[in-house]
Amino acid sequence: MTGTIGTEAPGSIEEFQARLVEISETLPKRLLQCADYIALNTDRIALSTVAELSAAAGVAPSAFMRFCQMMGFSGYSEMQRMFRETYKHRWPDYTTRLENLRAAGGDSPSALLAEFVEAGRASLSNLATTTDPALLERAVDLLVKARMIHIIGLRRAFPIASYLTYAFEKMEIPTMLHDGVGNFNHRSALRPGDALIAITFAPYTQDTIDLARHAAEAGHDVVAITDALNSPLHRIGTLSLMVSELDVGAFRSLSASLSLALALSVAVGARRAKK
Amino acid sequence: MTGTIGTEAPGSIEEFQARLVEISETLPKRLLQCADYIALNTDRIALSTVAELSAAAGVAPSAFMRFCQMMGFSGYSEMQRMFRETYKHRWPDYTTRLENLRAAGGDSPSALLAEFVEAGRASLSNLATTTDPALLERAVDLLVKARMIHIIGLRRAFPIASYLTYAFEKMEIPTMLHDGVGNFNHRSALRPGDALIAITFAPYTQDTIDLARHAAEAGHDVVAITDALNSPLHRIGTLSLMVSELDVGAFRSLSASLSLALALSVAVGARRAKK
DNA sequence: CTAGTAATGGAATATTTTTTCCAATATGAG
């Protein structure tokens, strides 16, 4: 038996890679094959079985098994678990985390700020990895064609609606924000050729849904910005853009939603300016 | 047996999502629970076991199994295989995906999105490292004491002002948003013991500065959220919190400002609830 | 209220995947 005992299992991808380099020096042929393959295909570990990986690396499963042990894990499962956990942790559960914080008496404003910053960063990464460029492109197309752009987003979605309005206004694109002031019903302001951007997140706001439905039935293009597949807007809208944002307690940082909205509006502005 | 036969299994995430929406209409309670959970956590399928997912969705494993069949798969394994295959090709790795987004180049929507995402992430990191915990703490103190919290933030700062208002409202803290609707001047609404949160970034909005000055002169506590030392608010406010946000072209992502605002309001809410 | 049908949860079974073990093979020192 070759000495492996006494070494801790890597707890992060960085540690994993460090260890990989370290042991590569002293590995026999077959195990080196494993190491080389893994060095190039680290990200396959989370999704593949030993059988698949060993076949791809050109070694027997049992050899691969030994490789895992040389890396400091008890076996393949433990190694895989590390990777899966890491990938899942991109999406931590903030509600419980916040409760823990509070329980530990750490609900100082700066601790809260740290949580919001974290949540915001995670939401942004997630937005970058899940957004479909083609869909975004199509949304821009619709809005470039529109004679006038109507915007609705109430309560939690209101900051986004208002920032969109600000951005369009600054680029001198005809825009109307349906803000509900005075409880006036402006739905008849939608004229042929107009488009609507509707924004709502769970729990969905009825007025937003109503206007979106009305617009869709009247034949307007409706670009929906919402949070999930089962959102009512998804069924109504001509096209829906999905943003999932992490909650911290009962609140959402909105970072991702705002970035998406802004990218959308600036792209529309740029394309219009070209004409 | 309920009719499922004859439907092809979804072969891509898009098809999967379409089918999910489609069947959601007709699903019984438990299966709907599965659908709702999956709608929000689609990306977990590739990495989790039925046992984990069903537990997370709050249903029995067998119910989850039936859900998979309703989706058109022979079982969970087949469904999972579809996701694993998809992810093998485009693994949601932040750096790679960001490059993909950028690849479209120029002012394409996805390249812009990448810019905003990056700017947002950088601004958030910067916020976390530059914010002074003691200052934040003092701001919270001021606001906890206040009889009523007035909020002003116009134009570019309006989304932040409105989200603050939303947050305070949800926590049942007496709040008034000075939004400028109808050009009414609500400055006399400031009563003894009230505090003001004033938000403005360069180019500074005159109305915001005016109200802040008025409030300060009348002896109210003014918490300023602004962008630089030379901001007029900085001289006026009792206390000012600084956020520097990166620009993308002429626009700002607002991620950092919103996170700061939210942390502030939640901290105030938490402290008030304790009393 | 009742019968009939659909939905549900849990336990039993089947399948896949991991892990261990051992005999066969290679390697290197003397």
Place this chain on the structure above:
DNA sequence: CTCATATTGGAAAAAATATTCCATTACTAG
């Protein structure tokens, strides 16, 4: 060349996981 030791591959055992089946419960129409 030979022995001692290290390495390897395959097959059997163990563990984890998916899937089916069925008794029980909840609905619904009459």
